[in-house]
Amino acid sequence: MAFAVFGPASGSPAGSTESAPRRRGTIALVLLLPGLAYLALFFLTPLISLLLTSLQAPVEFGDIGQYQTAFRVENYAKVIEDYWPHFLRAFGYAVAATVLALLIGYPLAYFIGVRLRRAPFLQALALTLVIAPFFISFLLRTLAWKQLMADDTPVVQFLKAVAILPPDGHLTGTAFSVIFGLTYNFIPFMTLPIYTTLERLDLRYLEAGSDLYASPATTFLRVTLPLSLPGIVSGTLLTFIPAAGDYINASSSFLGSASTTMIGNVIESNFIDLLNYPAAAALSVLLMGVILIVVGVYVRRSGTEDLV
Amino acid sequence: MRLSLGRWLLPVYAVLALIFLLVPIAYTFVFSFNDSVKSNIVWVGFTLDNWLDVCSAQGVCEAFGNSLLIGAAATLGATLLGTLVAIALVRYRFRGRSAINLLLFLPMATPEVVLGAGLAAQFLAASVAKGYATIIIAHVLFCLSFVVVTVKARVSSLDPALEEAGRDLYGSPAQVFWRVTFPLLLPGIVAAALLSFALSFDDFIITRFNNGAVETFPVWVYTAAARGVPAEANVIASAVFLLAIAIVIVSQLTTAARRRRLARS
Numbered sequence: 001m002a003f004a005v006f007g008p009a010s011g012s013p014a015g016s017t018e019s020a021p022r023r024r025g026t027i028a029l030v031l032l033l034p035g036l037a038y039l040a041l042f043f044l045t046p047l048i049s050l051l052l053t054s055l056q057a058p059v060e061f062g063d064i065g066q067y068q069t070a071f072r073v074e075n076y077a078k079v080i081e082d083y084w085p086h087f088l089r090a091f092g093y094a095v096a097a098t099v100l101a102l103l104i105g106y107p108l109a110y111f112i113g114v115r116l117r118r119a120p121f122l123q124a125l126a127l128t129l130v131i132a133p134f135f136i137s138f139l140l141r142t143l144a145w146k147q148l149m150a151d152d153t154p155v156v157q158f159l160k161a162v163a164i165l166p167p168d169g170h171l172t173g174t175a176f177s178v179i180f181g182l183t184y185n186f187i188p189f190m191t192l193p194i195y196t197t198l199e200r201l202d203l204r205y206l207e208a209g210s211d212l213y214a215s216p217a218t219t220f221l222r223v224t225l226p227l228s229l230p231g232i233v234s235g236t237l238l239t240f241i242p243a244a245g246d247y248i249n250a251s252s253s254f255l256g257s258a259s260t261t262m263i264g265n266v267i268e269s270n271f272i273d274l275l276n277y278p279a280a281a282a283l284s285v286l287l288m289g290v291i292l293i294v295v296g297v298y299v300r301r302s303g304t305e306d307l308v
Numbered sequence: 309m310r311l312s313l314g315r316w317l318l319p320v321y322a323v324l325a326l327i328f329l330l331v332p333i334a335y336t337f338v339f340s341f342n343d344s345v346k347s348n349i350v351w352v353g354f355t356l357d358n359w360l361d362v363c364s365a366q367g368v369c370e371a372f373g374n375s376l377l378i379g380a381a382a383t384l385g386a387t388l389l390g391t392l393v394a395i396a397l398v399r400y401r402f403r404g405r406s407a408i409n410l411l412l413f414l415p416m417a418t419p420e421v422v423l424g425a426g427l428a429a430q431f432l433a434a435s436v437a438k439g440y441a442t443i444i445i446a447h448v449l450f451c452l453s454f455v456v457v458t459v460k461a462r463v464s465s466l467d468p469a470l471e472e473a474g475r476d477l478y479g480s481p482a483q484v485f486w487r488v489t490f491p492l493l494l495p496g497i498v499a500a501a502l503l504s505f506a507l508s509f510d511d512f513i514i515t516r517f518n519n520g521a522v523e524t525f526p527v528w529v530y531t532a533a534a535r536g537v538p539a540e541a542n543v544i545a546s547a548v549f550l551l552a553i554a555i556v557i558v559s560q561l562t563t564a565a566r567r568r569r570l571a572r573s
Contacts, residue, residue, distance in 0.1 A: 028400035035393035035452065036408065042449045043415050046426030053429045104325050111322035124560050128553070129326045135552035136333045137545040138510050139529045143537060144332035144339075147349055187329060237417070245419025248512065253533040264421040264513075271425055271517065281429055284422045295417055 047288075054281035065275030072278070079282045083266050087286070090262040093175065094244035097182035098190075101239050102232070104183070105190035109231070110224075112191075113198030130191050133184075142181055142254050146172055149180075149255075173257030181249035189238040197231030198224075233302045241291060263287055333549065340542035347536020358539040365540035371528035372544055375509050378440065378524060382447030382508040387501045389448070390455025391493070397456070398463040416453045423450060424517035431518065438520030446518045447511060451504035458503060462496025502555070509548070 057070035080087075108130070116123040133141060149156065149171040159165040171177050201224065209219030247264030250256035256265075263283060271280035339348055343355035363369035397408065415423065427446050431438060470492065474484035512526035519527055529541050 025400065025402055028396045028402050031392040031396035031400075032408065035389040035456070036411065038389055038448065038452065039411055039415070042427065042430075042445055043411075043423075046423075046430040049430040049433050050422070050426045053433070104328075107318060108322045108325045111318050115318065120564075124564075126322070126326065128556055128560070129329060131556070132333060132549075132553065133329055134506060134510075135549045136336055137526060137529060137541075137548075139512060139526050139533065140336050140537070140541060140545045141332035143529075143533060144335040148331070148335060150349070184328070184332070187325075241417060241419055245421040246513070247421060253530070264419070267421050267425055268516065271428060277429065277432065280425055284425045287419060288422045291417070291419060 050281045050284050053277050054285050056278045056281075065277070067277055075278045075282045076286070079279050079286070082279075083263065083283060086261055086263045086266050087290075089175075089250075089260065090244050090264065090287075091290075093179050093182060093250070093260075093262060094240050096179045097186060097243045098236050098240045100179070100183040101187050101190040102236060105187050105235060106194055106228075106232070108187075109191045109194035109198055113195045114201065114203070117199075117203075127195070130188050130195075133188055138185065139248060139254075142185065142248055145177070145181055145184065146255055149177055172255055173252065173260065175260055177255040178250045178260045178262075181255040182243045182246060185246075185249065186239040186243055189242070190235040193234035193238065194228055194231035197228045201227055229302060233299065237295060237298070241295070244291060245287060336542050337546045337549070340539055340546045342539050342542075344539055348539040348542065349536065358543045362540050362543050365538040367523060367528055368525075368538075368540050368544065371523040371525045374440075374522060375525040378443050378447060379505045379508040381444045382451055383501050383504040385444065385448040386451035386455050386504045387497060390452050390500060391459050391497055393452075394456045394459035394463055395489075395493075398460055412453045412456050415450060420450065420511075420513040424514035427514070428517040438518055439522050442518040442520065443515055443522060443524065446514045447508040450511070450514060451507050454503055454507065455500040458500040459493065459496045462493055462499075466492050506552070 052069065053067070054075055055069075055071050055073065056067035056075075057072045059066040059068050112123055112126045112130070116126060147153075151170055151172075156165065156171055159171070160167055160169065165171070205223050205227070206219055209223045210216070214222065244262075245264045247262060247268050248254055250260045250262045250265055252258060256262075264287075267280045267283045267287070270276040270283065339351070340358055341354050341356065342348055342351055343353040343357070344350070345352075393408075393412070397405070424446065427442070427449070428438075431442055436442060466489070471484055471488055474488040475481075479487065510526060511524075512530060515524055515527060516530070523531070525541075525544065529537055532538065532541065
């Protein structure tokens with residue numbers, strides 16, 4: 001299952017191949033080489049390119065978009081000074097969307113993986129519905145929400161009538177609509193890995209819990225939740241990482257506005273519109289660095305019992 | 309479970325969540341029939357014109373064709389490279405395995421915007437002109453790790469005794485691979501290929517950095533979004549959706565049928 005990517009390594013290799021003769025090492029190398037060379041050339045080298053670009057200086061008397069090799073560490077200080085609110089926004093929105101997606105996705109995954117177990121047809125149907133959003137264009141489903149939240153729609157009119165929204169208020173272009181869009185777009189990524197762990201959950205553990213006079217809540221907290229933790233870890237990472245780097249939901253043609261731009265939007269505009277490659281590269285390096293640190297700490301902490 | 313409240317609360321919550329997931333899909337589908345002139349925001353009236361004459365929106369069919377072409381090429385590349393890596397990782401022991409696993413995990417843990425900007429910076433440094441080739445290179449990159457994970461799961465569920473039986477029956481290594489291993493791996497490879505195609509077809513974030521003048525379907529939608537997306541885009545998205553759902557249903561039905569046949573024998 002592709003969505004269990006962040007879970008524990010699946011299956012150990014067969015024992016009989018462990019004593020395989022040495023020359024099979026050559027076969028392994030031949031199989032691995034093309035894929036690994038590809039990653040070296042188009043994943044690792046680009047990361048080094050980003051690092052080098054992030055330190056470049058403008059060519060003197062050059063045109064816009066002309067830069068030369070340099071060691072301008074100030075580029076980093078400059079982008080942090082200019083764009084720290086975008087960093088905060090990106091991580092704030094991503095955390096909010098991850099929490100909301102978990103609150104929606106976990107009960108859904110539990111229902112499909114545990115309650116629907118004795119109804120295989122309904123289970124397959126529900127799973128198909130969970131992945132259905134993958135099959136409609138990401139951009140169009142986000143635009144659909146934009147149009148559903150437009151100022152003249154009944155929902156917005158109602159919110160204004162009951163004074164939840166001020167008469168001149170909007171739903172689109174706000175932090176609310178961006179977090180809403182991020183949450184919606186990543187619910188399947190949250191639900192599927194949790195479903196894969198809950199689907200394998202041995203129900204006898206839950207019976208044992210109630211046999212030992214644990215309340216349903218205690219059984220859930222002490223048995224079900226810890227056993228589904230690997231799914232929660234993969235689901236939250238599969239939601240948090242793409243959400244933090246997203247620039248569609250927060251773009252002003254979609255659910256955002258100038259006041260909701262995230263770090264992804266700034267990387268995009270610096271690279272593509274402003275041709276300020278060093279700034280875009282420095283922001284990318286910082287984003288990647290922060291995400292690696294967050295993911296590393298999170299995976300390590302959740303690997304122990306600290307989270308439970 | 310003892311509370312009757314809990315009995316219906318969860319199903320209701322889950323069904324509401326599923327309905328929530330379907331809202332934009334239904335919206336896109338319904339508005340593909342809208343008799344709108346340019347921007348497809350307000351419901352005007354029902355028409356089949358958008359479906360009958362999809363290509364009337366300028367550039368949309370060309371962009372769709374580009375997406376199919378790029379999706380096919382990226383799927384082929386990623387599935388080939390990824391399957392080889394997956395077989396090696398499961399079937400052979402060698403040093404440096406954990407480093408390789410880390411290298412495969414990292415692209416999935418990297419935000420797409422960083423992958424896109426990194427490739428674009430490299431193409432810029434090497435003065436490579438952006439176009440079909442650079443888009444395909446980028447798509448193979450982000451599909452590769454997903455292929456490895458999907459095929460790896462299949463390889464590790466294979467019983468090595470089957471291959472041993474092939475060797476015991478004096479099959480050459482090539483015969484064992486093509487007659488035993490490959491047919492058993494095929495469902496995993498097909499799943500990986502379908503996933504790659506879906507990822508490639510819908511990618512915008514990475515493509516945006518590396519497309520040059522080539523428009524894929526998502527790039528076309530993004531450009532159109534600034535002034536209003538015509539209903540023809542909804543037609544294409546709805547048609548792709550219906551096709552994908554049909555593939556999912558057919559594959560689930562065949563799996564169920566095979567399971568029943570196995571249970572009977």
